[in-house]
Amino acid sequence: MIKIENASKVFAKGTPNEVYALKNVTLTIQKGDFVIVIGTNGSGKSTLLNAIAGTLMLDEGRIQINNEDVTKLPDFKRAKYIGRVFQNPFSGTAPNMTVAENLQLAYLRGEKKSLALAMTSAQKKFLRERVAELRMGLENRMDTPIGLLSGGQRQALTLLMATLKKPEILLLDEHTAALDPISAELVLVITQEIISKYHLTALMVTHSMSYATRFGNRVIMMNLGEVACDIQGEEKQTLTEQTLLKRFEERHIYIVI
Numbered sequence: 001m002i003k004i005e006n007a008s009k010v011f012a013k014g015t016p017n018e019v020y021a022l023k024n025v026t027l028t029i030q031k032g033d034f035v036i037v038i039g040t041n042g043s044g045k046s047t048l049l050n051a052i053a054g055t056l057m058l059d060e061g062r063i064q065i066n067n068e069d070v071t072k073l074p075d076f077k078r079a080k081y082i083g084r085v086f087q088n089p090f091s092g093t094a095p096n097m098t099v100a101e102n103l104q105l106a107y108l109r110g111e112k113k114s115l116a117l118a119m120t121s122a123q124k125k126f127l128r129e130r131v132a133e134l135r136m137g138l139e140n141r142m143d144t145p146i147g148l149l150s151g152g153q154r155q156a157l158t159l160l161m162a163t164l165k166k167p168e169i170l171l172l173d174e175h176t177a178a179l180d181p182i183s184a185e186l187v188l189v190i191t192q193e194i195i196s197k198y199h200l201t202a203l204m205v206t207h208s209m210s211y212a213t214r215f216g217n218r219v220i221m222m223n224l225g226e227v228a229c230d231i232q233g234e235e236k237q238t239l240t241e242q243t244l245l246k247r248f249e250e251r252h253i254y255i256v257i
Contacts, residue, residue, distance in 0.1 A: 001201050002029035002052065002169065007061035009047060009225075021047040023225040025061070034195050035203045036212045038244075039222035040253060045205045048222065049171045052203070054078040066168060079109075083162030085175040089155040092162075095147025099138060099157065102146050103127045106161035130160060134190055152183025156190055163194055170195065172204040188215065209241040219244070223253050 009022040022044050029035060037045045050056035052063060054075035062071040065081050086092060093102050104119055107127065119127070124142075132139040134156045138149075146154060155175060163170060172191065176184035192215055195202050206212060212219050218236055221229035228251050231239060 001031040003064040005062050008059050010059055020225040031201055033201055034216040035218045036216040037205045037220050038212045043222040044225040045222050049173050081168040083167035084171040085159050085162050087174045087177045089151040092158050093146050098143050099146050100142040106164045109165055152179050155187050170200045170202040174205050209244055213239045213241055
């Protein structure tokens with residue numbers, strides 16, 4: 001599904017501030033994996049996602065998606081493979097457009113562009129049914145400008161928009177970090193349900209030990225641009241916050257919790 005080979009990215013190269021954001025990272029993400037990427041600030045978590053998405057080009061190494069070498073492709077040419085949700089719940093939507101109009105734009109992703117947003121009755125039915133899966137009552141607010149919704153509601157809809165047309169890869173870059181705890185928990189549960197129901201391959205960046213132990217089937221720990229630890233299988237199933245913290249300490253990675 002995703003093969004990353006010897007990926008390196010250096011910022012401020014050749015200066016006293018030189019930093020390896022990625023350093024010889026080699027990973028294989030299998031189809032259907034839900035990978036939690038955890039690490040301290042500056043460990044390379046978001047850089048890894050940006051490299052996969054194509055918003056950041058590698059200095060060395062290569063990336064393959066479905067056996068196609070995408071290393072040199074910019075983000076807009078990788079968009080056919082990737083759905084992405086960012087930290088800010090106001091990113092990725094048009095606030096003055098209605099819920100239905102935003103969803104229709106997402107629904108038309110990859111189609112020939114047109115100024116028309118008209119929906120067939122079948123499309124309306126499909127979109128309402130998908131919105132109803134969020135269990136927020138938003139299927140009854142399809143004509144509401146999306147900018148009037150709460151952060152949690154908007155982030156749930158952004159997640160839905162990113163997965164309306166099943167992406168090969170779903171990238172979640174701390175997508176609940178800006179939400180209050182109740183909304184964050186709800187969005188995470190919805191995230192898990194969507195990934196499971198539609199058999200998506202996903203990577204989720206987080207700082208949360210709790211999220212890393214509760215969600216996904218694999219945990220990748222980043223440190224100083226390298227993969228410090230890759231936890232999967234039975235070890236992931238029995239992983240606790242205490243054992244994960246011990247893994248950090250074994251590698252002399254100190255975090256504030």
